[in-house]
Amino acid sequence: MRKDNFWLKQFFWVISDGMVIFLSFLLAFWLRFYSGLFIVRGIPPFSIYLKLLFFVVAGWLIVFKSLGVYRKEEFVSPAVKFLRISEGLFWGMVFLMAGTFFYRGFSYSRLVIGFGGVFSLFFLAGSHFLGYFLQAKLGRKQAKKILIIGANKNGEMILRRIQRHPELGFLPIRSKKVEALESIVNELKIDEVIITLASSERDKILKVINFCREKGIKFLILPDLYELLISSIGLGTLDGLPLIGLKKSPLERLGNRFLKRAMDVSLSFLVLLITAPVFLILAWIIKLTSPGPVFFRQERIGFDNNKFRIFKFRSMYSGQKGSAWTEKDDSRCTKVGKFLRRTNLDELPQFFNVLKGEMSIVGPRPFASDDVEFQKIPYFSQRQRIKPGISGWAQVNGLRGGHIEPEERIRYDLYYIENWSIWLDFTILLMTPLSLKHAY
Numbered sequence: 001m002r003k004d005n006f007w008l009k010q011f012f013w014v015i016s017d018g019m020v021i022f023l024s025f026l027l028a029f030w031l032r033f034y035s036g037l038f039i040v041r042g043i044p045p046f047s048i049y050l051k052l053l054f055f056v057v058a059g060w061l062i063v064f065k066s067l068g069v070y071r072k073e074e075f076v077s078p079a080v081k082f083l084r085i086s087e088g089l090f091w092g093m094v095f096l097m098a099g100t101f102f103y104r105g106f107s108y109s110r111l112v113i114g115f116g117g118v119f120s121l122f123f124l125a126g127s128h129f130l131g132y133f134l135q136a137k138l139g140r141k142q143a144k145k146i147l148i149i150g151a152n153k154n155g156e157m158i159l160r161r162i163q164r165h166p167e168l169g170f171l172p173i174r175s176k177k178v179e180a181l182e183s184i185v186n187e188l189k190i191d192e193v194i195i196t197l198a199s200s201e202r203d204k205i206l207k208v209i210n211f212c213r214e215k216g217i218k219f220l221i222l223p224d225l226y227e228l229l230i231s232s233i234g235l236g237t238l239d240g241l242p243l244i245g246l247k248k249s250p251l252e253r254l255g256n257r258f259l260k261r262a263m264d265v266s267l268s269f270l271v272l273l274i275t276a277p278v279f280l281i282l283a284w285i286i287k288l289t290s291p292g293p294v295f296f297r298q299e300r301i302g303f304d305n306n307k308f309r310i311f312k313f314r315s316m317y318s319g320q321k322g323s324a325w326t327e328k329d330d331s332r333c334t335k336v337g338k339f340l341r342r343t344n345l346d347e348l349p350q351f352f353n354v355l356k357g358e359m360s361i362v363g364p365r366p367f368a369s370d371d372v373e374f375q376k377i378p379y380f381s382q383r384q385r386i387k388p389g390i391s392g393w394a395q396v397n398g399l400r401g402g403h404i405e406p407e408e409r410i411r412y413d414l415y416y417i418e419n420w421s422i423w424l425d426f427t428i429l430l431m432t433p434l435s436l437k438h439a440y
Helices: 006-033 046-066 078-102 110-142 153-164 178-188 202-215 225-229 254-274 276-289 335-343 350-355 380-385 406-418 422-434
Strands: 144-149 170-175 192-195 218-221 233-238 241-246 295-301 307-313 360-362 389-391
Touching (some): 006 046, 046 078, 046 110, 078 110, 078 422, 144 153, 144 178, 170 178, 178 202, 192 202, 202 218, 254 276, 254 360, 254 422, 276 307, 276 335, 307 350, 350 360, 350 389, 380 406, 389 422
Parallel strands (some): 144 170, 144 192
Antiparallel strands (some): 295 307
């Protein structure tokens, strides 16, 4: 088992992020007063902004720390990292704007503050993504050995996930027998254990946990669908007697639903307004290159299991039948249709579904009403508690295209529902253009 120089890495990222924030505001200052792009009626001394920057850098690093940007996690994804950075920058900007508003000693340029925040967001995200892949590349040279305990579907799912991401630098080793745990750990020098046993095998799970604690080995447990569903619990009392119950999903609260709907409507209007010329061009190309209607409509299952018709640009030859899922190099797709699917442009008409209130911009993807395979999965109805979305948490994490891994998709959907926040939606929106893998 290897020792991890976590504190050194954390110190590096704190210094790196501080420098990135400082240089971002330095660039913003130059852009506002020295680039020639804006009218200048006198250039303020940089020393005044320099004093402010020390407080900005220190404050934002404290916010990042509190939000878990520097938390030690083995399997943190770039999407989650970006989520924390964007939330930290937002609150940092709120405190900064409030501070400069109430401070009367000097009137700071709003453009400098605005550009500084935007530059910080993109440069911090870029530096963390670069660090993620560089660290993964170096990690492959000394692969961390992960022991997967369990011979069920959950074990196969974890194995596929690790194999799908070689950049993580993990070497998965699978074992079906808990009895062989000690010999495997000692012989192969296991660094970490992932328990994927069924919740009914409680005695075996406790045995693995106790062994890992005695040996000082880090372990993780993959919850089943039921455990994932009840992950958000709250305490209540009956005449002073403590009771445990389920917390409401964030989107069951009226204020959150209103906020999400307001974002859906405003962004949909903006997207449709900006892409209106694209709509006309794509409609003309589709009509010109293959006979048939411009739009494809299909019955899908929506909020509260209500059915609705989804709109998409037609990407297949008219009259084609077969699987509702397309595969790579699917012969039913037109040449233009393959391009539309790879770039997600075929999904643009779904913003009309959003305006009609049948969909949201972000949410679990809606399945066809005749897709019985997904509907047979336990707790499928739980994902129908919110409106389906154009993009979702499963899609930006690589689960898209093809009728694969239905239970894993449900897990992602349930996680999104139980952990919804406006920041999670914001992250999914920004990650969607970067997650075109398996789009066909």
